[in-house]
Amino acid sequence: MINKESPIPMYYQIQEHIRENIKQHKWAKGEAIPSERILTEQFGVSRMTVRQAVQGLVDEGILMRKRGSGTYVSNEKVEQPLKEITSFTKLMEQRGMKASSKITVFTVRKPNEIEAENLKISLGFDVYHIERIRLGDQIPIAIETSIVPYYMAEGLTEADVQHSLYEFLEVKKGYSLGDGQQSVEAIAASKRISKLLDVAIDSPILQIERVATLKTGAPFEYVRSQYVGSRFKFYL
Ligand code: 16G
Numbered sequence: 001m002i003n004k005e006s007p008i009p010m011y012y013q014i015q016e017h018i019r020e021n022i023k024q025h026k027w028a029k030g031e032a033i034p035s036e037r038i039l040t041e042q043f044g045v046s047r048m049t050v051r052q053a054v055q056g057l058v059d060e061g062i063l064m065r066k067r068g069s070g071t072y073v074s075n076e077k078v079e080q081p082l083k084e085i086t087s088f089t090k091l092m093e094q095r096g097m098k099a100s101s102k103i104t105v106f107t108v109r110k111p112n113e114i115e116a117e118n119l120k121i122s123l124g125f126d127v128y129h130i131e132r133i134r135l136g137d138q139i140p141i142a143i144e145t146s147i148v149p150y151y152m153a154e155g156l157t158e159a160d161v162q163h164s165l166y167e168f169l170e171v172k173k174g175y176s177l178g179d180g181q182q183s184v185e186a187i188a189a190s191k192r193i194s195k196l197l198d199v200a201i202d203s204p205i206l207q208i209e210r211v212a213t214l215k216t217g218a219p220f221e222y223v224r225s226q227y228v229g230s231r232f233k234f235y236l
Contacts, residue, residue: 002043010045014053017043022062022073032070033063059203061230064139067198077232085180085212087166088134088144097136099164104143104196105131106158108150115147118211118222126150130161133196140197141232144225152220165221175214182210186229197228204229 002013021027034042039050054071057063064074092099111119111127119127128148134141146165148156153169160168169175188202197205205226212221 002045010043010049011053011056014039014043014045014050015057018053018057019062027073029073029075032072035070055200059200059230064230065198066139074230077230085166085177085210087164088142089164089167092136095136098138100135100138101162102133102135103130103158103162104133105129105145106161111147115222119147119149119219121149128153128156130165132161136231139231140228142225142227143193143196144223147222148220152218169220175220176216177220178213178215178217180210180212182208184208187226189226193226197226199228199230206232 001017002010004010006013018027018033022029027033033039033054036047036050036054039054040047043050054063058065058071061074061077063071065071089099107129108126109129111121111123111125113123115127116123116125121127127150128146130144130146130148132144132146134144148165152175153173155172156165156168160172166177170177185207187205187207189197189199189205191201193199193205194201194203199205206229208223208225208227210221210223210225211219212223213219
C-alpha cells in the first residue's frame, strides 16, 4: 500500500490514503478512525510516521481529536456570515448543533482607551468583561472576549451569558441589534489558545475584532475572538 521506494514521503502517502477513504465514504464524517496502533500495522510504517500523517490532517481540519476518545473524521466547517451579526447560539442551532459555553472571565471594570473609543463611552463608565469558550456539540470552536457597556446590559448575570448574550440584550433589554464592523486576521495558536481550544500549538486561528451596533447606531459590544481555523469559516 505504501511505496517505501517512492520519493513521495511516507506520511504524505498515508494522508492520501486517508483522504481517499473519506472521499469514498469508507470512513464516514463524524466517526472514529482506526487507532494509531492499527494504522501502524496496516501501513507497515513507524508510529511516528502515522502520527505525523494524522497530525497534518488534524491541522487541516480533515480529522479532529476528541480528548480521551480518539480521532474522528470532521464534520463540515461551521459557516458564519460576516455582514450580519448572528449570535453564536443561533448559528449553532441553525446547523442542528448544540451550543454551550465555558465562562473563563465575568467581571465589571473600567474600559481601557481602545475599548472606550470603540464603544463610544468615556473612560469613567463601567463595562462588562466576558470571556467565554464557545463550543458546538462539545467541541471548542472559539474564545470570545466581549466588552459591553454596563449601562446597556445592567443586570446581566453569568447564567445569562452561559446561554446567550444576544438573547439577553434582545429579549430582556428589548434592543434591536443592527450590524457589525470587523477585521479578520490569521494567527498561530499560542500556548494558552491551544490549551483552551484543544488544538496543537501554532495551528491556524482566525482572529476577529468587531464592534457591533444597535439599529440606532450605538455600539453595544466590542469583541475580540479567536476561532479554530479548521472548524470555522467566515463568508462575505
Ligand atoms: C457571535 C458574535 C459575538 C457575540 C456572540 C453572542 C461574531 C463574529 N461574533 O459569536 O460577538 O458575542 O455571537 O452569542 O459574530 P450568544 O448570543 O450565543 O451569547
